[in-house]
Amino acid sequence: MKFLKNFNIEKITNGLEKTRTSLINKLSETFTGKAILTEETLDQLGEILISTDMGSKLADELVENIRKKISSNSDRSFNNVKNLLKVELKELLQKNIYEPQSDKVFHSKPRIILVVGINGTGKTTSIAKLAKLYKSLSYNVLITSADKFRAAANEQLEAWAKKLDVPVFNSISRDPSAVIYDSLNHAKNSNIDLVIIDTAGRLHNQKNLMNELQKIEKVITSVSKNGPDETLLVIDGSTGQNSLLQAREFSKYISLTGFIISKLDGTAKGGIIFQLCRELRLPVKYIGVGEKIDDLLEFDSESYVNALFN
Numbered sequence: 001m002k003f004l005k006n007f008n009i010e011k012i013t014n015g016l017e018k019t020r021t022s023l024i025n026k027l028s029e030t031f032t033g034k035a036i037l038t039e040e041t042l043d044q045l046g047e048i049l050i051s052t053d054m055g056s057k058l059a060d061e062l063v064e065n066i067r068k069k070i071s072s073n074s075d076r077s078f079n080n081v082k083n084l085l086k087v088e089l090k091e092l093l094q095k096n097i098y099e100p101q102s103d104k105v106f107h108s109k110p111r112i113i114l115v116v117g118i119n120g121t122g123k124t125t126s127i128a129k130l131a132k133l134y135k136s137l138s139y140n141v142l143i144t145s146a147d148k149f150r151a152a153a154n155e156q157l158e159a160w161a162k163k164l165d166v167p168v169f170n171s172i173s174r175d176p177s178a179v180i181y182d183s184l185n186h187a188k189n190s191n192i193d194l195v196i197i198d199t200a201g202r203l204h205n206q207k208n209l210m211n212e213l214q215k216i217e218k219v220i221t222s223v224s225k226n227g228p229d230e231t232l233l234v235i236d237g238s239t240g241q242n243s244l245l246q247a248r249e250f251s252k253y254i255s256l257t258g259f260i261i262s263k264l265d266g267t268a269k270g271g272i273i274f275q276l277c278r279e280l281r282l283p284v285k286y287i288g289v290g291e292k293i294d295d296l297l298e299f300d301s302e303s304y305v306n307a308l309f310n
């Protein structure tokens with residue numbers, strides 16, 4: 001598997017504009033003209049972090065770490081606080097993550113990416129973007145349309161796929177597991193390198209739909225014994241704290257390997273990524289920063305944190 005590394009600093013910077021502007025404006029309002037970093041300013045820093053949806057627990061932890069670091073360091077300038085914060089955030093993304101995927105050895109073809117999430121988070125759009133990304137690396141991609149709920153779902157996918165010249169597997173079966181089973185067997189016989197499976201949006205409290213995910217996982221395992229290579233939960237980046245609940249609930253039913261965080265371009269709440277990684281101990285794999293086909297970037301913690309502050 002080639003590493004995509006398609007991230008483009010300009011795209012990340014533009015995509016995170018709202019979060020960055022809000023963060024930087026608030027930070028400079030708080031710090032400008034203050035020669036010495038006081039306890040009060042530190043408390044304000046915590047509130048600023050919470051306003052980006054980092055959550056109070058994480059914000060407290062970050063402020064505490066910064067407090068410790070500056071107590072042994074005479075540089076209490078805004079710039080230094082900003083740099084310390086960047087280091088803390090990068091470490092959090094890099095260290096706090098358990099990657100189940102790294103335990104597996106992949107020899108099998110096709111590689112399988114299963115995409116799940118609640119309604120409207122951007123699953124289908126992200127899949128089209130992923131297909132484009134992998135196709136540009138010369139992968140033979142097949143998209144499986146296993147959303148049997150939304151009438152227009154298939155047309156939406158077909159329209160994207162037609163533009164990209166990527167085949168879509170569909171069937172008249174109403175059972176998503178059956179469609180997936182057939183598509184994987186088809187892929188095995190058709191020299192497909194990568195199958196990306198689109199599923200119907202489901203709320204995390206809809207028990208029967210959540211149980212269906214387990215069935216889907218089982219069917220994939222029956223065709224490819226390691227199961228999906230990736231099971232990605234798509235989270236709408238503007239959802240806020242509810243996304244933690246979604247992630248916790250989905251992970252009770254299915255082995256997630258990471259997140260796609262979509263719609264980061266429309267929100268000032270890009271801090272949610274840190275909380276999701278910390279609480280779920282799962283990596284963010286891709287971020288969506290716009291509605292266009294090229295607006296999906298492979299996640300890179302270094303660039304993400306830099307783009308938030310620079």
Ligand SMILES: Nc1nc2c(ncn2[C@@H]2O[C@H](COP(=O)(O)OP(=O)(O)OP(=O)(O)O)[C@@H](O)[C@H]2O)c(=O)[nH]1
Nearest residue numbers: 119120121122123124125201262263288289290291
């Ligand atoms: N601004 C922006 N919009 C996005 C992004 N990703 C998806 N969208 C939009 O979000 C809306 C919903 O996207 P879909 O891909 O249909 O979402 P879905 O999860 O497949 O929806 P269901 O199948 O109904 O559950 C569409 O209008 C997309 O254009 C993104 O990164 N940024």
Ligand SMILES: [Mg+2]
Nearest residue numbers: 123124147153
């Ligand atoms: Mg969809």
